[in-house]
Amino acid sequence: MSRPIAVVVSNYKNLDGQFNRSSGNFSTKWFGNCSAMDVEVTVDGEINKDITFGMAIDISNGEDDFKYSEVRNGSRLQYYGSNTFYICNIHNNLKAKNFMVRLFPVV
16 A cells, blocks of 8 residues: 555544544645545554544534545545544444544545
8 A cells, every 4th residue: 555645543532522523633635646545444553344433624613524424444535635634423342442544545
């Protein structure tokens, strides 16, 4: 696989004071010809196929834009470039373990 577009570590639950956000903002801006993003989800370095989540774009002073839902390891998402994506709406069976998401370009 090529170099990832984004690598983000997400909390296993909502961040304190947040309704559904479990990560900080991250960027998917890619300086190449990219049409889609392949998703890899790991826990402790091992692929995890059980976690599902959404991805939203943080809009300052406005309603956030929920772009993707039911994302999981192996998903292929239509490419969308933003500097303010975050992980949200997590469904998992983890016992207090954070997880890592890598997004790889599909050209």
